[in-house]
Amino acid sequence: MVFSSITFLLYFLPLFLLVYYLSPRKLKNFIVLIFSVFFYAWGAPKFIFILLGSTVATFYLVKWMDSNKKRLHKRWLLGLSIFINIGFLAFFKYANFFVDNLNDVFQSLGYNTVAWTRIVLPIGISFYTFQTLTYAVDVYRGVHRPLNKLSNYVLYIIMFPQLIAGPIVRYNEIADQIVDRRETYNDRLLGFYRFAIGLAKKVLIANVMGAKADEILSMDFTSLDSTTAWIGILAYTFQIYFDFSGYSDMAIGIGRMIGFKFPENFDNPYTSRSITEFWRRWHMTLGAWMKNYLYIPLGGNKVKTNRRLYFNLWFVFLLSGLWHGAAWNFIIWGGFHGFFLVAERLFLSKLLKKAGGFLSLSYTFFITVMGWVIFRIENYQDAFMFYKRLFAFDFKAYDFYHEAEFAFWLVVSILFSFLVVFPYGKKIQEKVFYSDYNRAGLITGFVISLLLVFLCVSAIATSDFNPFIYFRF
Template sequence: MVFSSIIFLFYFLPVFLVVYTLAPERWKNAVILTFSVFFYAWGAPVFVFVLLASTIIDFYLVRSLHRAATNRGRKVRLLLSLSLNLGLLAYFKYANFFVENLNAALLSAGVDAVGWTAVALPIGISFYTFQTLTYSIDVYRRQLEPLDRLADYLLFIMSFPQMIAGPIVRFREVAAQLRERQSTYEDKLLGFHRFCLGLAKKVFIANVLGAKADEIYALDFTTLDAPTAWLGAVAYAGQIYFDFAGYSDMAIGLGRMMGFRFPENFNSPYVATSISDFWRRWHITLGRWMRDYLYIPLGGNRVGSRFRLYFNLWVVFLLSGLWHGASWNFVIWGAFHGFFLVLDRLFLLRWLGKVGRLPAVIFTCFVVIIGWVFFRLETLGEATEYLSAMFRWDFALPVASPKLWLTLAVSLLASWGVLSAPGRWVEARLYPTAVSSTGTAVVYLTLGLLVYLLSAAVITSQGFNPFIYFRF
């Protein structure tokens, strides 16, 4: 079940909101948890039991960690918690990748391959793992007290708005809200409005760009002309932003309706002036997680040598790429971004600062779009062929049809309108932090309902409705 599905929009969400609103205050967390388990079980009916069991074990492990009398005891329990959660991630997400590469090496050496039954990848396993790690590590660091009730911890991990594809919510950000929070009528209105804006990004921009990107990426790369190849790459860059940012908006809006304040996840990444700036704007919660739980423990900026600093940056982004998927192309994508982050430290930031904002933005978008080719395709060979097509300046006539070019031109113009300075000014007005009057409330509610119904009509008619980050 996805947020932009008819089942969610007309069955799950309305029923949930009615039950949640009518439930007494002391039962509201239980309502969210019940619906969250059902929501996850809809897409992963078997794995939900593994998830529940591991979450329960982890809750008591961390409680034991907090109560341990010695540092050694605390470290042992932390190690057990980390091993449990990272072990699940390693098995379900990376076991197939490891066995495939092992068998390839064995076969090249003339040795029989290892027998293996492929493991199904549970949806949202990467996001689940990172949230469990924040809990055990934050408690170990004594930054917060552990939760008293198992139900509250299950709610933190399994809350349906953000469990499947983020934002990555750290324990310290919602610990107080899990225990006590308020949800006013203003929260419900603004949350619904935010949800509908995210739904519009998904349905009216991401899906349109995604369908056309898929059409181009399905062509024969060896005969693909450069303009069409660039069009496909740019279309995918737009799709992945509006797809993921739209989902984040919907998650944040759903949380707001329940009284939660989830962290923002995007800040106009395609107006970034460097790769460093891009990663301050793109998937913000992942970047902060990597900084606080990986980069800083490795030494951060306080290491004794520049080589160690650059090595740490590169390692963090290699692992970031691997976190996104069990494929060498994801590793290459992470290494690619890590390489440009190192170049930023060496000289690029100074150079980009001198050439002016617009050239810096164009250069950054160029680098990011090249990186998305590795992210989009499954093998290095495919990525190499596609990149060759992008730079094959043979002046051939475009393969893409006029209708495709027209559709993409309109969609990309709409995308630019949102990401440009005027577009972002309008967008800021569409994301209010408060309702100033009854008339304003009526306008927001009317706009939200209109987008809700139009989006449902489009979803019903077009049938193309993937969420890219669900596979992570």
């Protein structure tokens, strides 16, 4: 079940909110838990047992680890917890990739290939695995105590607003809210407003951009002119941003409607002045996870040599690419970003500061778009051909007149992506998205929310194109 489906919007969410608000406070966590299990089991019921099994195993292993007095035993139990969760992730997400590559090697050497039944990827496994790892490591580090109630821990892991595609939440960020929270009237209205904004970003913008991107990027690249190629990759650039940030807005909005304050996940990433800054603004909770649980344990900035520091930085982003998907293009994409992060550490950051805001922003956006080519096009030969078409300088007039809807939403995409670089843009964004309104403002926001939801439901009902890019990660 996805947030932008008719089933979720007209049946699941209204029923959940009705039952939740009418329930006594002591039952509210139970209500969220039951609806979360149903939400996850809707598409593939068998995978709920994998999710619950790894969750329960981690809960008891962490309690056992914390109760042990010997440091060595604690480490062994932490290692076992990590092994179980990474093992599930590796098997379900990477086994197909490993066997496919192994068979390619065998075939090239003239050996028989390995017979293999394709494994279906459980939705959201990359996200909830990171949360189980976070919980175990933080208890080991003494960041917080282990939970006493299994139900509270299961709720933290499988809470449906952020279960499928984040934000990735550390337990200590919402610990108090799980135990005791009281959503206000303002929380309900502002949460609904944030949800509606996210839904509009997804349905009205990302879906239109995605349809055009799919149309162009499924063509024969050898026949593409440069104009069409650029429109295709720019459409994908805006699709993936509004698709994922829209989902995050919806997750944060639903969370707020029931009293949870989830961390922000995006902060105008396309206005960044460097790739380093881009990764502080794009998928912020993943970036924080990589820093706290990979980069710092590898030595962080405190390693003895710069060579080791640069390797660690590049290696972490290589793993970040692998986290996104079990394919070589994702690994290359991670290494691509890692290369520019290292280059900025070495010398580029000084040049970017001297270049000024416009040039540094243009550089960052250009590199990001070039990266999306690798991310989107799995076959490296096709990606290379697409790059050739981008820079063939074979520009032709594009028929925007007969594609008015796409042209309109492309302009809207550009405007909202770069709003904060314009005078008063930051103030406008803060006023529209993040302000606490007075009564009149809340009513206005509620009316706007209803209008946006109505427009989105109408758009969904008349279209069969409604993917969520990050659901496959």
